[in-house]
Amino acid sequence: MKINKNLFLVLLVVLSLLLSACGHAQALSPAVPSFPPLPEKTGLRIAVATDLHFNPDYRPDGTDEPVQAMYSLELADALLWDAKRQDADFILLTGDLCNGGKPHRHEGLTEKLRAAEENGLPVYVVPGNHDLAPIKQTDFAAFYADFGYDEAYSRDPASLSYCVVRDGLMLLMMDTAGYSTGAIDLPGAPGYDAENPFFTESTLRWAEEMLRKASEQKLRVLAAGHYNLLPEISSDPASTGYYLENGSRFAALLRAYHVPLYLSGHMHMRAVYQKNGLTELLTEYPLAYPTAYSVLDITDDAITYTPRRVDVESWAAESGQTDQRLLNFAQWQQDGLWQYSVENVDYMAKKNPLSARERSQAVEFFYRVMDAFWRGELANERESLVTLPGYASFFRCAEGYAYGWWLSELIDTTTPLVKGFTIPWQ
Numbered sequence: 001m002k003i004n005k006n007l008f009l010v011l012l013v014v015l016s017l018l019l020s021a022c023g024h025a026q027a028l029s030p031a032v033p034s035f036p037p038l039p040e041k042t043g044l045r046i047a048v049a050t051d052l053h054f055n056p057d058y059r060p061d062g063t064d065e066p067v068q069a070m071y072s073l074e075l076a077d078a079l080l081w082d083a084k085r086q087d088a089d090f091i092l093l094t095g096d097l098c099n100g101g102k103p104h105r106h107e108g109l110t111e112k113l114r115a116a117e118e119n120g121l122p123v124y125v126v127p128g129n130h131d132l133a134p135i136k137q138t139d140f141a142a143f144y145a146d147f148g149y150d151e152a153y154s155r156d157p158a159s160l161s162y163c164v165v166r167d168g169l170m171l172l173m174m175d176t177a178g179y180s181t182g183a184i185d186l187p188g189a190p191g192y193d194a195e196n197p198f199f200t201e202s203t204l205r206w207a208e209e210m211l212r213k214a215s216e217q218k219l220r221v222l223a224a225g226h227y228n229l230l231p232e233i234s235s236d237p238a239s240t241g242y243y244l245e246n247g248s249r250f251a252a253l254l255r256a257y258h259v260p261l262y263l264s265g266h267m268h269m270r271a272v273y274q275k276n277g278l279t280e281l282l283t284e285y286p287l288a289y290p291t292a293y294s295v296l297d298i299t300d301d302a303i304t305y306t307p308r309r310v311d312v313e314s315w316a317a318e319s320g321q322t323d324q325r326l327l328n329f330a331q332w333q334q335d336g337l338w339q340y341s342v343e344n345v346d347y348m349a350k351k352n353p354l355s356a357r358e359r360s361q362a363v364e365f366f367y368r369v370m371d372a373f374w375r376g377e378l379a380n381e382r383e384s385l386v387t388l389p390g391y392a393s394f395f396r397c398a399e400g401y402a403y404g405w406w407l408s409e410l411i412d413t414t415t416p417l418v419k420g421f422t423i424p425w426q
């Protein structure tokens, strides 16, 4: 199906917001799926998380229905705890660290990152579009001095990009900008007047120099940034909010130097894209169902990606939390996914009415597609899902609504790679 890209983008945003909403308890308490365990660690293990949107100003206060985003502080703690517990050697955070670049939010997050490092989990960050303004680039580098900038093998004078060399790897951590140009104050940054995220010519030159050094020193390279490179929407200037200027030139550089993997975020949606020898992993978004992150196991031969659900309930028990939602987090989320399916079908059914039986079948269909997607099994279960009785009811009910387009796109295009993959070093 050919999909309207802007509509698709709106849907992704709507979806990420709605999936963060966990509703009231309902009659059905759906089973929480078990996620496959990580493979045995045989080499270097890297955790990757994105879009923490850390926000101490948005907290449950009893006046609103709590949503996951209100737990950004606890989920940051739980994520770092879980990554350490899974024996990650370090963690990469690919931008949108805070929900708006206010100094006290960065202070709050860096306090937690410092605790993680003291607990043996080094952290490396790059900025996303939400991380600057009011703070400026130099402030960001100062806040995160211990989380990349003061540990860099080299820093790009023109942006907040830098690279770190460790464990036989070069981590090419790219600043994809996209934040207010008023926040640009690095002395080497060219005057730039752009609303889009971008790489400048000088940043591309710096990146190529780093890739050349890595090649000379026989270092393997992993690249990371906030914005996306490979999805069709990131190379189409007509799409607002997702286009990355010079992104295709950076992707070409990665291919030329045989870098197999680029890690990104921004879309609040797990996805995997592959094009001409380069793989892009859009890392999971911890503030929505199912509160996951990416684990990369690195050996001499290959990189293996496994999605990992944060064990929030074990963290909550161990850290003495008393909030029942945190102590039973996976079930609370699963109930929220069901509630989300109910609310969307009911909303669309106001215009496209269904019988009671059709309604419950449509809800079940919606829920099972979403559940299969997040388990990574949608591609495998596609054929049986489309034979469910709720298939016809759902799409009749969704006629004229964006969710119909989106669900259809998801069913048609999701690949088995979202469940995990192994790619060889080139």
Ligand SMILES: [Fe+2]
Binding pocket: 096, 128, 129, 130, 226, 265, 266, 267
């Ligand atoms: Fe973003």
